[in-house]
Amino acid sequence: MGTSTSSKIEKDFTDLGEEIPENLIGIENKSNTCYANSVIQSLYFCKEFKENLLSSKSLPNSLTKHMQDLFLLMKSSKKKTEVISAKAFIQQVKRLNILFDNENHHDSHEFLIWVLGTLDEELKKVGKSWIEDVFAGKSVTQFICLTCESISNREELFIDLSLDVMQNTSLISSLNSFTKPERMSEENKFHCDYCSCKQEAERRTLIKNTPQVLICHLKRFKYSEQYRRYTKLNYRVAFPCQLRLDNTLEENDGKIYELYSIIVHSGPGFQIGHYMSFVKINEYWIRFDDDYIERADENMIQYIFGSPRDVGSAPCGYILFYRLVNKF
Template sequence: MGAASSRLEKALGEQFPEGERYFGLENFGNTCYCNSVLQALYFCVPFREQLLEYYANNKSASDGEENMLTCLADLFSQISNQKKKTGVIAPKRFIQRLKKQNELFRSYMHQDAHEFLNFLLNELVDILEKECKANKEPSQNSSSNKTSNGPSNGQPNGSHKEPDTTWVHKCFQGILTNQTKCLRCETVTDRDETFLDLSLDIEQNSSITSCLKNFSSTETLNAEDKFFCDKCCSLQEAQKRMKIKKQPNILVIHLKRFKYIEQLGRYKKLTYRVVFPLELKLMNTVDNSDLEYSLFAVLVHVGSGPNHGHYISVVKSHNHWLFFDDETVEMTDESMVQTFFGSAQEFSGNTDNGYILFYESVAKTS
């Protein structure tokens, strides 16, 4: 990195808090999909703080089995404890564990950053839920021998019990509600489902706001798609729409830039221009709440197709934007974010397109 590194070091020293670290990640052969996601997650401050707290509380348990969570926590701890403000770290242990854990990521072929993010977050949730369950069992066994004067909170065998909410859930999880209205009796049926990210269909010359509006647009169910109404006890025409019931603290939006084209018999990348604002207000919520979000990271796919290309990330840290391209770390300007909106033309030489967006909720000041 040489002179560029020393210039960055000077700029970081002048404009950033003493404790922050900005490290590039070594590429182990088409692992840019992983590096770009890791940078976005590192600069997701609530997630990073929880992960480092987990590491501090569990690093003494050296006899525990290594997993994706311990490897990620170890990597983030390495970065945060570096003496220098900037440099390069090799996430070798994490990559080795990833390949061991999931055969999808074992080859040196181009991988999808969204698939990796999905796998990683769900894997962390599984590990934390198992640990929580294991920690509860000894206390439950010991308490079962005691006499209780109050009502029992125990669950009978076979009954439904809500899963434990982990700190990953607290960061990323929201709730969608699928509202279906029978057009005969006008009964509305709500069905909830959780999400860790929202995948949005995109159109040419659109915006995140319009994509979210389309996501929650009303769809009529008729002909062969009629809805079985429990009140009418028969198939009926109905209207349905999806709305956000609980907004996540960290909103992750995945733009569906890869579309299967039947005529071509393969997936094609959509380089459509989709504007994503620095500040976002969700309009498609059940309670019409006015929670606002601020953009802090953008994962960018560079290339013309889904099976080849490159991933980079731009992140916001302490009101400054930085550019991460594997080992390279550079300060950049807010205006750079706009260059990743996409192209207004169907065929364009600009293939650097925003692919995954990370927004954090902003506390409103009274």
């Protein structure tokens, strides 16, 4: 256990005349571990994830067991708010993956996908994994030959959607771009099995099955030939609190998702900066910035949409977590 982080968040709720809704636990930042802390908070407040994790079997000294111990520590705290150390969990991460076995700044998206993949592998060793049940959707890429009009489909599972971003757009625009048809011609022609040769074609990707929890990763880091490094796209990308998915192949399309967590990056680039998470608990947004916790208002959420400037260090929404609210 660490020192108390209660002063700000307790004052926020005292000013509202309300009690803190549930345990709000800060996590110490030990040598650039904000990338992990932001992911831990986003997963801890994912009910579908936390309930499955805490009821799962786990092998001794596994990532699953260390994460269970960490979540139990956060859940069972007798104080509504305080600071804890995730040292044992981070040490296990470093033992399992040499990429994180240092004190460098790391990418929270890369860490999130690795954690989910590692948990999936470990859970399968002791029974059935539920990771795909919670996070996996299925996309289908269609290739339509423009000569014979035959359609070829290729399906694959996705744990998250990595979406391109442009200045002054929205998450909806990025999703529409993801599913927008693309012409395949000249050197990029498609080999049609029915024509037995390469032909001009149209390619498009649609979402066939949607997950319980939809993770949208905004691709804010782009390699710059000019600077010979990854630079950050500070683009202002608005994202809604409720997301309706229309570009699907499911019979019951138009499913509605509710935004419950945002991982934010501030700083100039891929290898330098800071991560924090904003989590919606009941009707309140809470900002978890390592060991500092405060209530966030709607203006703060809009502020992290990004900046009118193309590049810079502004805090920007980076990973968005949406929970399915209508399951038909």
